[in-house]
Amino acid sequence: MTESSANKLLNGDACRRTSSGQKASKNGFVKNHCLFQQPQKYRCPGEKNQHGAHNSSLYKRPFVESFEQTPLLVAVLTYVGYGILTIFGYLRDFLRHWNIGKCTMAREREEQKDFVPLYQDFENFYTRNLYMRIRDNWNRPICSVPGAKMNLVERVSPDYNWTFQHTGNVVQDVINMGSYNYLGFAENTGACADAAVEVTQKYGVGVGSTRCELGNLDIHEELEQLVARFLGVESAMTFGMGFATNSMNIPALTGKGCLILSDELNHASLVLGARLSGSTIRVFKHNNMQSLEKLLRDAIVHGQPRTHRPWRKILILVEGIYSMEGSIVRLPEVIALKKRYKAYVYLDEAHSIGALGSNGKGVVDYFGLDPTDVDVMMGTFTKSFGGAGGYIGGRKELIDYLRQHSHSALYATSMPPPVAQQIITSMKIIMGEDGTTLGADRLRQLSENTTYFRRKLCEMGVIIYGNSDSPVVPVMLYMPAKIGAFGREMLKRNIGTVVVGFPATPIIESRARFCISAAHTREMLDTVLEAMNEVGDLLQLKYSRRERAPPPIRWTSEESQLQD
Amino acid sequence: MEYLAWLYYQYLLVTGIYVLEPWEKSIFNSVLFSAVAMVIYTSYVFVPIHVRLALEFFSAICGGQPESTMALMN
Numbered sequence: 128m129t130e131s132s133a134n135k136l137l138n139g140d141a142c143r144r145t146s147s148g149q150k151a152s153k154n155g156f157v158k159n160h161c162l163f164q165q166p167q168k169y170r171c172p173g174e175k176n177q178h179g180a181h182n183s184s185l186y187k188r189p190f191v192e193s194f195e196q197t198p199l200l201v202a203v204l205t206y207v208g209y210g211i212l213t214i215f216g217y218l219r220d221f222l223r224h225w226n227i228g229k230c231t232m233a234r235e236r237e238e239q240k241d242f243v244p245l246y247q248d249f250e251n252f253y254t255r256n257l258y259m260r261i262r263d264n265w266n267r268p269i270c271s272v273p274g275a276k277m278n279l280v281e282r283v284s285p286d287y288n289w290t291f292q293h294t295g296n297v298v299q300d301v302i303n304m305g306s307y308n309y310l311g312f313a314e315n316t317g318a319c320a321d322a323a324v325e326v327t328q329k330y331g332v333g334v335g336s337t338r339c340e341l342g343n344l345d346i347h348e349e350l351e352q353l354v355a356r357f358l359g360v361e362s363a364m365t366f367g368m369g370f371a372t373n374s375m376n377i378p379a380l381t382g383k384g385c386l387i388l389s390d391e392l393n394h395a396s397l398v399l400g401a402r403l404s405g406s407t408i409r410v411f412k413h414n415n416m417q418s419l420e421k422l423l424r425d426a427i428v429h430g431q432p433r434t435h436r437p438w439r440k441i442l443i444l445v446e447g448i449y450s451m452e453g454s455i456v457r458l459p460e461v462i463a464l465k466k467r468y469k470a471y472v473y474l475d476e477a478h479s480i481g482a483l484g485s486n487g488k489g490v491v492d493y494f495g496l497d498p499t500d501v502d503v504m505m506g507t508f509t510k511s512f513g514g515a516g517g518y519i520g521g522r523k524e525l526i527d528y529l530r531q532h533s534h535s536a537l538y539a540t541s542m543p544p545p546v547a548q549q550i551i552t553s554m555k556i557i558m559g560e561d562g563t564t565l566g567a568d569r570l571r572q573l574s575e576n577t578t579y580f581r582r583k584l585c586e587m588g589v590i591i592y593g594n595s596d597s598p599v600v601p602v603m604l605y606m607p608a609k610i611g612a613f614g615r616e617m618l619k620r621n622i623g624t625v626v627v628g629f630p631a632t633p634i635i636e637s638r639a640r641f642c643i644s645a646a647h648t649r650e651m652l653d654t655v656l657e658a659m660n661e662v663g664d665l666l667q668l669k670y671s672r673r674e675r676a677p678p679p680i681r682w683t684s685e686e687s688q689l690q691d
Numbered sequence: 692m693e694y695l696a697w698l699y700y701q702y703l704l705v706t707g708i709y710v711l712e713p714w715e716k717s718i719f720n721s722v723l724f725s726a727v728a729m730v731i732y733t734s735y736v737f738v739p740i741h742v743r744l745a746l747e748f749f750s751a752i753c754g755g756q757p758e759s760t761m762a763l764m765n
Contacts, residue, residue, distance in 0.1 A: 204705050207705075207706070207707075208705065208706060208707030209707070211706055211707050211708065211719070212707045212710070212711075215711060215715055215719070218715075219715075257710075260710040260711070261710055287712055606704060606705060606707065607707050607710065608703065608704045608705075608706075608707045608708070608709035608710050609704055611709065611710050612704060612709055665697075665700070666704060667701060667704070
């Protein structure tokens, strides 16, 4: 059944292959059976990945994703900047070693001098000498609901970020461009908050037991049934922590003798889960289906190393929206590959659930695919639903198995009832079961905001990464000093942003990340864009070398599609 | 003046010394300044001599070859 459907799906697309000097592979299997075109040797000079061209027959809507290449001069200057900072880092370490200047960082005790050094690897060096200098951009305390606007606790540092003191003042009404509040459900008023209060009065907040003991409330059962209905899968189960959903369930699914194919930019929770499972892990290039197919073919042909037994299971780990790149997984191609090579797919919809698709049902809905084609649907309630925790959806056998074998089902305390109620209410609003169009309005608002914001940034000439429909918008900063300067300048203009640098990104690709929310009004976005324009001029962030006219195509048509 | 301030800000950002403490900034600036000053000074002192020598060398190759061989033979 899978064979035929895969072939049907790929009608006429299967055997398009460049005959341009591809070497026959070692064991000479027939190259013509490749599902997707093998990698082209010649890329467009301007773009790192020219997406959207191949296998377009699998997509019902245009798939536009761009990763503009780093300009050479910028890359060189970035390295020079890191070089200078590293030299000064060594200078400071040298001074600290001779006790010139105060050292507030952890260091080896005198009696442990001859032990293996604890604080001398590169990451410690980086934290001590680079991160510390711009630490004021992170861990800022918030003292209100992190909705579209928030209040920040003002803090000052008398000693260049080694310590902080709260002045007692509050920075009022900072526009929040950093929370993963895609549908704006992080609220302290409204239907969700009221329902949560009500449930708190009924059940209290803590549960004090695990799901398999005395922590299984009727509200959890209700939540799971609702999640299954929302996703369109047979069964679902929920967990109190999103990170643990990944890191504890993957080890339950695969083990020794299994193969995990993981995207190179997968989240730390997936990476941790894969490592804990003890399976062999192979990594394919980000969103690169040729790379994935090659790994799959090699895995099937060669089997396990040394013994050459076939792999017991092959699990493909992908995410819906990659949170640092803003790209959307090429799911139709992943599913076609999975069907053809009989692998399993584990889809992490942490960011995409609620944020993508005309019904807010994530990346499956966005591409118009059948949710039963994805074997394991994982997602979190932390982002779009304004709650906490995660879920796994899939076939009934899978869920029953996980209930017995997953550590986060057996050992973790179950979800607090108010959180469960928040998720139930927000999910019902998204599904339109509360009898209003509030959910649909929010979904439309989010997609409008996303297209508007992305288009304006593109016009401005900054380099933004990712898919044109993704509400995660990374703006490239590159240089280490600009990470700090950007965060500070934006906060001066009363806008809270998230700036990201190494180790979350490659060392030269530091970026600022905007997360668009349905709670943002057009005025707020305009304020942000205006500030962004100013800061972009001040910091010289307008690196983009593409023609300023952004792709205005499809904008209107996409919007109309989402409206219905 | 404003342009100069902007230019200095860009210099801070590109070199990365924006994040440094003031005394580190002044160290970097003085090292860079002295390096640039030395480059300028050495070029002022030595470039004219090198140019003159080079000119002599090339004129010797191009123009004065018979003379020099004569001189050698003598």
